[in-house]
Amino acid sequence: MKLYTAAFPPSPRRVRIFLAEKGIDVPRVEVDLVNMEHRGDAFTALNPLQRVPALELDDGTIITESAAICRYFEALHPEPSLFGRTPEAIALVDMWMRRVEFGLYSAIAAVFRHSHPAMKTSEVPQCAEWAELNRPRVMEELAFLNSALEGRQWLATDFYSAADIALLCSVDFMRPIKIAVPDAFENLKRWHLAASSRPSAKA
Amino acid sequence: MKLYTAAFPPSPRRVRIFLAEKGIDVPRVEVDLVNMEHRGDAFTALNPLQRVPALELDDGTIITESAAICRYFEALHPEPSLFGRTPEAIALVDMWMRRVEFGLYSAIAAVFRHSHPAMKTSEVPQCAEWAELNRPRVMEELAFLNSALEGRQWLATDFYSAADIALLCSVDFMRPIKIAVPDAFENLKRWHLAASSRPSAKA
Numbered sequence: 001m002k003l004y005t006a007a008f009p010p011s012p013r014r015v016r017i018f019l020a021e022k023g024i025d026v027p028r029v030e031v032d033l034v035n036m037e038h039r040g041d042a043f044t045a046l047n048p049l050q051r052v053p054a055l056e057l058d059d060g061t062i063i064t065e066s067a068a069i070c071r072y073f074e075a076l077h078p079e080p081s082l083f084g085r086t087p088e089a090i091a092l093v094d095m096w097m098r099r100v101e102f103g104l105y106s107a108i109a110a111v112f113r114h115s116h117p118a119m120k121t122s123e124v125p126q127c128a129e130w131a132e133l134n135r136p137r138v139m140e141e142l143a144f145l146n147s148a149l150e151g152r153q154w155l156a157t158d159f160y161s162a163a164d165i166a167l168l169c170s171v172d173f174m175r176p177i178k179i180a181v182p183d184a185f186e187n188l189k190r191w192h193l194a195a196s197s198r199p200s201a202k203a
Numbered sequence: 204m205k206l207y208t209a210a211f212p213p214s215p216r217r218v219r220i221f222l223a224e225k226g227i228d229v230p231r232v233e234v235d236l237v238n239m240e241h242r243g244d245a246f247t248a249l250n251p252l253q254r255v256p257a258l259e260l261d262d263g264t265i266i267t268e269s270a271a272i273c274r275y276f277e278a279l280h281p282e283p284s285l286f287g288r289t290p291e292a293i294a295l296v297d298m299w300m301r302r303v304e305f306g307l308y309s310a311i312a313a314v315f316r317h318s319h320p321a322m323k324t325s326e327v328p329q330c331a332e333w334a335e336l337n338r339p340r341v342m343e344e345l346a347f348l349n350s351a352l353e354g355r356q357w358l359a360t361d362f363y364s365a366a367d368i369a370l371l372c373s374v375d376f377m378r379p380i381k382i383a384v385p386d387a388f389e390n391l392k393r394w395h396l397a398a399s400s401r402p403s404a405k406a
Contacts, residue, residue, distance in 0.1 A: 048347070049302070061291060068298035075290035087278035088264060095271035099252070102268075130333045144251070 003028045003069075004046065004054040006038075010105070010169040011066040012053040013203070017165045018070045020200035022077055026055075067097065070162055082162045089157050096148075096156035096163035104141035105170040110134035111177045118176075138179055142188060149187035153194070160198070168195045206231045206272075207249065207257040209241075213308070213372035214269040215256040216406070220368045221273045223403035225280050229258075270300065273365055285365045292360050299351075299359035299366035307344035308373040313337035314380045321379075341382055345391060352390035356397070363401070371398045 003019075003026045005012040019026060031037050031052050038050045047054045047064050055063040055072065063069050074083050084090040113123040115131035145167065149155065156163040171181060171192055181188050195201060206222075206229045208215040222229060234240050234255050241253045250257045250267050258266040258275065266272050277286045287293040316326040318334035348370065352358065359366040374384060374395055384391050398404065 055294075057291070061295075063291075063294045063298055065298045065301040068294045068301060071297050072290050072294035075293045087275050088260070088266075090278050091258075091266045091271045091275035092264075094274050095266055095268045098268040098271060125336070127330075127332055127336055129330050130336075133328070133330055133333075 001026055001058055002056045004031050004043070004052050004056070005029070006031050006033050006052045008033065009052065010173040011051070013172075014066040014165050014169045015053045015055075015069050016203035017168070017200045018082060018162065019073065020203035021080065021082060021160070021165075021198075022073060024073055024077055067101075067162070067166075080159075082160070082165070084157065084161065093156045093161045093163050096161075097166045100145070100155075100163060100166040100170055104138065104145065105166065105173070107134045107137040107141055108170060108173050108177060108179075111138065111179075112173070116176055135177075135179075138174065138177075139182075142181060142185055146185035146188040149191050152187075153191075155191070160195070164191075164195055168192070168201065204229055204261055205259045207234050207246070207255050207259070208232070209234050209236050209255045211236065212255065213376040214254070216375075217269040217368050217372045218256045218258075218272050219406035220371070220403045221285060221365065222276065223406035224283065224285060224363070224368075224401075225276060227276055227280055270304075270365070270369075277365075284362070285368070287360065287364065296359045296364045296366050299364075300369045303348070303358075303366060303369040303373055307341065307348065308369065308376070310337045310340040310344055311373060311376050311380060311382075314341065314382075315376070319379055338380075338382075341377065341380075342385075345384060345388055349388035349391040352394050355390075356394075358394070363398070367394075367398055371395070371404065 003015065005016065005028050007030070031043060033052070037043055038052060044050055046056065046062055049064060051064065053064070053066055053069055055069045057063070063072055071083065074081070084093045111131045111134045113119050114126045115128065120126060145155070154160050154164050155167055174180065181192060183189065206218065208219065208231050210233070234246060236255070240246055241255060247253055249259065249265055252267060254267065256267070256269055256272055258272045260266070266275055274286065277284070287296045314334045314337045316322050317329045318331065323329060357363050357367050358370055377383065384395060386392065
């Protein structure tokens with residue numbers, strides 16, 4: 001088994017944090033995004049979508065999409081559970097993970113892809129208007145998540161879950177678009193400190 | 204238990220098809236989207252994101268996000284499995300579901316939300332340039348899915364899964380943006396006929 005990963009982007013980081021929380025060690029291959037290795041023939045043969053992360057199983061099966069890779073490991077190594085055990089916890093973790101992905105993360109990614117100079121050769125053409133429409137959406141999503149965290153330690157349930165990992169990687173992905181969590185969002189600030197303090201955050 | 208749903212949009216349809224495949228009957232409440240019932244106080248109290256579907260459990264817990272609602276029912280009623288049983292099937296179903304959601308569905312939704320006259324009061328402001336950038340993406344995603352279906356009956360694995368349901372609801376959501384699957388995409392055409400012929404498609 002081999003995990004194709006890269007240091008900077010949020011998606012492979014989600015998988016690395018997930019594996020660290022599970023205590024699972026998987027051989028890794030670093031894909032050189034700066035030199036466009038992910039667009040080369042060898043990597044494109046693995047993942048036609050030309051994105052990391054990708055997991056290669058011993059029989060040659062390729063799994064892409066960070067959440068799908070995480071679900072593979074959850075099924076192989078159920079403990080500690082990061083996707084929930086009861087029907088209700090399973091649903092709440094998935095609901096909050098998706099709210100983060102389709103809300104905050106998608107707004108951040110739109111700003112990043114459509115306004116950051118580093119994305120000029122990947123996102124053709126960049127749509128400046130789309131980036132600007134998404135910038136205020138980032139702040140609205142942060143406000144929503146800040147309210148959701150009122151009186152709660154973690155986002156979805158009473159344990160640290162895949163939803164928290166998605167949120168951590170999203171919030172930290174605001175750095176390149178130069179947005180910080182406002183001090184007034186105290187719940188989110190407290191949550192971010194707690195999530196960042198876990199050893200897995202450095203994975 | 205109550206399922207808040209609406210006839211037209213693709214997301215509540217995903218849940219209805221899923222329940223029909225499982226043979227589960229859940230009491231339903233129709234939300235009147237035309238008269239903006241989803242933006243009213245009563246529904247906003249249930250789902251602050253003002254979207255259907257939403258599932259209200261007997262203890263008052265609200266689950267939103269169509270895939271999360273489906274996972275709730277998969278956990279309660281595992282058979283027939285629509286998310287997979289083995290680690291590999293679980294990963295492949297989630298991977299293909301996400302490829303459909305973040306690829307085809309997201310491109311269709313961008314065109315619909317940012318160019319359809321019916322969305323003028325919901326999507327403020329509409330970004331015409333974003334709609335036009337996504338129109339060719341719809342066709343690229345259809346081509347990708349057509350290749351993926353080469354020699355395969357279903358999208359993710361050897362059984363009809365949640366990934367097929369996501370794809371069916373996405374393809375049928377192309378009607379309001381007036382894009383049809385080109386005849387040349389024979390695998391996708393064959394797959395669409397098979398998926399549409401299942402009794403669950405009418406749910």
